[in-house]
Amino acid sequence: MAPWQTGPVRGMIAPVAERVDHDCEGEMDDICRGQHVNGTCGGCEMRQLRLCASVDAETRRKIHQVSQRMVFAKGRHIVDQGEPLDRVYFIRDGMIVLSKILEDGARCVTGFLGPGDIISGIKHREGAYCTGTALTDVATCSFRREEFMQLLQENSQFGVIMLMFATDEIEAQHDHNVILTRKHVSERLAAFLLFLVNRWVGPGGVGRTAAALPMSRADIGDYLGVTIESVSRGLTKFREDGFISMPSRDRVVIENLPALYELSGLEEVPVSRGELGL
Template sequence: MEALCAKCAGAIKGLCHALNDADHAKLSAAATSIRLPARSAVFREGDQARAVFTLVDGAAKLLRAMPDGRQQIIGFRFPGDLIGYTSRDRYPFDAELVADATVCRLDRVKLEEMSRGCSSMSHRLLELCAEDLAAAQDQLGAMAHRSAEGRVATFLLMLYASARRNGATGRPLSLPMTRTDIGDYLGLTIESVSRVFASLRRAGLLEEPSRGSLVLTNLPALEALAEADGAAA
């Protein structure tokens, strides 16, 4: 686990961030590393919430069942993000991997016991919950009444900001989710997402050197597109 912890984004932005060496060692000793393939479930909606997970690498999408039987993507999670920490007895959504990933599994009871005896860990859990809530609110505000171009621009900037928080440069930027996933998350059709990506390429705002990655070549223009679209709304 020590080698894994040394390169884990959780130490940069996740649960392990700001813990002292002793508390970090206790957390690492209680954790189990699991390697899972793309499209597998970390957990399913309704499963008993017995564990909490940190993404070491890869990416996951969070899905919730709709009344008509469809599933709606309500968020994406990236390296360092905590998944499945809830006050409920059962998980309120699915967590499904969009790329091969390593997850760090912590028994929920053990985590809660450790947090009661560690003020820095307890504080960090509260911070992560607050950040998760703020991100959900930002998503609602960012996507409401925006055009397809504004939604995609905002989404790409969110990915870039997440990569930078994880210590990555964002060049190239990993894009493991499909156009269908992006459309589902943004409330757009796959045709609209593909059209906007093509338009941004022609305008010189991004490049796609290979499948699953892109380079944001004009951040100020993307930011202006997102801000102007939001102001117009």
């Protein structure tokens, strides 16, 4: 066992997971609870995002019939490692950290999810292999597994879209492997910051120069495979070098974008793409 795996689990441990099923109010919420308005998604922001934008109106109607809005307060678990998961969640708003506890107590963050990303329980009847924790309040459209599978069965187009999502995620994971195997701490941190400002921008949007950091240093460290101390030192160094500034501890502003690109080894703004959490 690696020495740094010992010790207590780091990072925020949320209270016992409890799904909060809010009542929806207003047209948008009605739509996303499964109500059908004018045969379209109406004002639902998800329509502008990944899934709904890609299917025809008829399919969208079917989706709405079986979809259900679910929200999770910050700190709650959407998925629990080891617990059966029989829902598929499309994240509408907020941010989620996916983590995994190893046998020896070490923690590993496998990714961060945001608007448009998916947590899929389609093959975790016997227990999810990781935990999904809400880093902020999170709004989702969700489906029961059977109903979602029904949609997949009835709409081949739908399965293809999901396959594309998954393929994107595989490629993203390969990119992350590159970070983990071939980069030093500062390089990983630079790549992470660029990831934050480039992902989850709307369609056609360009990379931003500021981003929220709702996750803890432990989350970042466990994601990049470095210690919290290294994360802290790295961010401090970036601040000293004028690469970034931090108005608050959970907010970062990129001051020298080219320098971060140079450091990270990334050559251009990565295309924003879907992520399939599970």
